[in-house]
Amino acid sequence: MTLSRFVFLFVLISFSASAQKDYKLWxxxxKITNPEIVSEYKSSLKSIISFGNSETLKIATKELETGILSILDQKPEIKKEIEGENNLIIGSQFSLNSDLQKALQSDFEKINNEGFIIKSIALKNKKQLIITGKNDVAVLYGVFSFLRLMQTNKSLKDLNIADSPKTNIRILNHWDNLDRTVERGYAGFSLWNWQKLPDFIDQRYIDYARANASIGINGTVLTNVNANALILTPQYLEKVEALANVFRPYGIKVYLTARFSAPIEIGNLKTADPKDPEVMNWWKNKATEIYKRIPDFGGFLVKANSEGQPGPQNYGRDHVDGANMLADAVAPFGGVIMWRAFVYSxxxxxxxxxxxxxxxxxxxxKFKENVIVQVKNGAIDFQPREPFHPLFGAMPKTPLMMEFQITQEYLGFSTHLVFLPKLFQEVLASDTYQKGKGSTVAKVVDGSLYNNKITGIAGVANIGNDLNWTGHPFAQANWYGFGRLAWNPYLDAEVIADEWLRSTFSNDENFIKPVKKMMMESREAVVNYMTPLGLHHIMDTGHHYGPGPWVSNLSRPEWNPVYYHKADKNGIGFDRSKxxxxxxxxxxxxVEKLFDNLETCPEKDLLWFHHVSWDYKLKNGQTLWNGLALKYQEGVNQVAAMQDVWNKTGKYIDSERFHEVQMLLEIQYKEAKWWRDACLLYFQQYSGKELPLGVEKPTQTLDYFKSLKFPFAPGNG
Structure with a gap:
């Protein structure tokens, strides 16, 4: 073998190993290296006993085999009967033998249908470890939770865990188009290869389902909310059925986006009026056709009368008319309509x-009981920071589901490291005060505030066909964190970061402690170098890549950044007060009183609710202008600090992912400076003030920043 061929082969093998690590997600x-933990695990996990033979139980057993073998380098024995002690027993409630059912009777009362139990028990005076739930998918959730304990090196002694999801629908919204482009997707093309389906089942579909099941996600909307009616034709429903068959053993239901004008576009009707009997009948027949193929089809997600999408208002009807008509079509099959509240005209x-x-x-x-209204976390559009949406808590008789954006449309795409569970937690913990103090958004979403029958959280997916799924290794944490918070909206983002780091990289505290701190501060850094003190929607238009606070020439006022910041010689900010x-x-x-008063409004939301003088004194004594400029600089400094932290981690992780993140942080640092310089130069025209000490002076002119064009920025679908 020549030297050049040897080098090529070595690089190829190294790359494959790296890609495999990236591909495995969390x-x-x-393999564990701590001898004490290894000893404890090996003595507790000598064999696996599985009660049940379903596809899901087979998957759960295989997952345990794979995990234990990899973590301990010890293959567990698979048994059919309980012999001796220190067996790991798995199975759903009514597949267990009578002794186990009796021993766990009170535990089953603590969980719902998707909840699981992980418990150390004594059975006939012999120690056993059991993972169970009321059905096989719940057992699978328990298996993944158990393996997470092992991955994070937790003790398995005296376990007594009963854990249930707090929301019913925990779902990813894919904004994927039938041509495999992904609107606001920054990690390659769509996973769904419609051309090869239904006959070619890509291994990625199985791995996708496995990853989602590991964090408790139980639904996926395959298609873009800017919908294409073709997905509802027999040609495509056959392909959807193939995906549903792959996902079913993992507890994942398939949903589709319904284009409201589908009866016209693929049904040869002259109208899509929801009050028209022919239209109502068309949708009922379509639902029957879908459920005949996919008995556990979840239902439809609908974007109607928003950003050019057709809807009931085209026919003089309202959202209730449209949603309820579709709800009637899927109700006989147990289907749900998720109707988006993202509207502006x-x-x-x-x-x-x-x-x-x-x-x-x-x-x-006024909505039917199988309709849930899907509301974005804030009233504008997935900004780096928004106050919580005022609809949360304001519709006590209507189930509302949260819509978060996992893909980073307004947060630097997949080139910026931003730990979004920090944002998600901030919103969920916000107090609506709708039923007094403690009426948090999380309590609205999980149904506990108003006793809603259906509940849910949706996340706009950041997944594509890139080797590492999400474009940035740390963007995987946002998919993971979304799933964990959908399961339990009260989880702490720092706990989630800790779990993810240990499962994805290393359990070494010298790595965990600084990198976790970096993750926890990363979202605030982005707010600082993009939209500090309540600024919002000042990104360049269309692609939303980079700053564009000067844009003012678009046909609709609310598409222009100048609409949102309203900078003039008197000050800056949008006056939403009385x-x-x-x-x-x-x-x-x-909440109104808090936000309405300039003196009590939290400074993080100041310019969202108030137009404030450049000379206004902030709480730290700085003028607004100086404080704004220093925030932009702080954001840049925070990214530089993130680089310093990461540069010291090379000895704890593989070199490929280390260098990948290192390069991405360099891009983020350059772009943070771009944001700072472009925005401050633009706003300086109005403030007429010098930059304060501590803020680096721009090296380019405002005209230079205005001249930058990005016709091929990713994510426009």
Missing amino acids: LQYN EHDANDRAKQAYAEFQPYDG TGTNATAQYAPE
């Missing part, structure tokens, strides 16, 4: 932040 199952002169509330709140209590658009009145009185 299911690395790295160029014909509505109202503040865009007020429009969804104004349009939907009057419909409270003296402005009065958007604060959409919140409960306690």
Whole structure:
């Protein structure tokens, strides 16, 4: 073999090993080196006994075999009967033998249908470890939770865990198009190869299902909310059926986006009026056709009368008419309609932040019981920071599901390291005060505030066909963290970061401690170098890549960044107080009072709710102008600090992922400076003030930044 061929082969093998690590996500199952933990695990996990023979139980057993073998370098014996002690027993409630059912009777009362039990028990005076639940998918959730304990090196002694998901629908929204482009996707093309389906089942479909099941995600919307009616034709439903068959053993239901005009486009009707009997019948027949193929089909997600999408308003009807018509079509099969509340109109002169509330709140209590209204976390559009959406808590008779964006449309795409569970937690912990203090958004979402029958959390997926799934190794943490918070909206983001780091990289505290701190601060860094003190939607338009606070020439006012920051010689910010658009009145009185008063409004939301003088004194004594400039600089400094932290981690992880993140952080640092310089130069025209000490002076002109064009920025679908 020539030297060049040897080098090529060595590089190829190294790359394959690296890609395999990236591809495995948080299911690395790295071998444990701590001798005490190894000894404990080996003595506790000598054999696996599986009660049941379903496809799901086979998957659960195989997962345990794979995980234990990889973590301990010890293959567990698979038994059919309980012999001796220190067996790991798995099986659903009614597949267990009578002794086990009796021993766990009180535990089963603590869990719901998707919950699991992991418990150390004495059976006939012999120690056993059991993973169970009320059905096989619940057992699978328990198996993944158990393997997470092992991955994070937790003790398996005296386990007594009973854990249930707090929401019913825990779902990914894929904004994937039938041509495999992904709207707001930054990790390659769509996973779904429609051309090869239904006959070619890519291994990635199975690995996708496995990854989702490991964090308790139980649904997937395969298609973009900007919907294509073709997905509802027999040609494509056959392909959807093939995916549903792959996902079913992992507890994942398939959902589709319904284009409201489908009866016209693929049904040869002259109208899509939801009150038209022919239209109602068409949708009922379509639902019957789908459920005949896919008995556990979840239902439809609908974006109607928003950003050019057709809807009931095209026919003089309202959202209730549209949602309830579709709800009737899927109700006989147990299906759900998720109706998005993301609406705003160029014909509505109202503040865009007020429009969804104004349009939907009057419909409270009018939707059918299998309709859940899907509301974005904030009233504008997935910004680095927004106050919680005023609809949360304001519709007590209507189930509301949260919509988070996992893909980083407004947060630097997949080149910036941003740990989004910190953002998600901030929103979920926000107090709506709708039923007094403690009426958090999480309690609205999990149904506990108003006793809603159906509950849910949706995440706009950041997954593509890149080798590492998400484009940035750390963007995997946002998929993982979304799943964990969908299961339990009260989890702490720091706990999630700790789990993910240990499962994905290393259990070495010298790595965990600084990198976890870096992750926890990363979201605030992005807010600082992009939109500090409540600024919002000042990204360049269309692709939303980079700063564009100067953009003012688009046809609709609310598409222009100048609409949102309103900078002038007197100050900056959008007045949503009583003296402005009065958007604060959409919140409960306690929250309204907090936001409406310039002195009590949290500074992180200041410019969201108030137009503030450049000379206004912030709480730290700085003027608004100086404080704004220093925030931009702080964001840049924070990214530099992230680089310093990461540069010291090379000895703890594989070199491939180390260098990959290192390069991405360099991009993030350059772009943070770009944001700082472009925004401050632009706003300086209005403030007329010098940059304060401590803020680096730009090396380019404002005209230079304005001249930058990005016609092929990714994610436009």
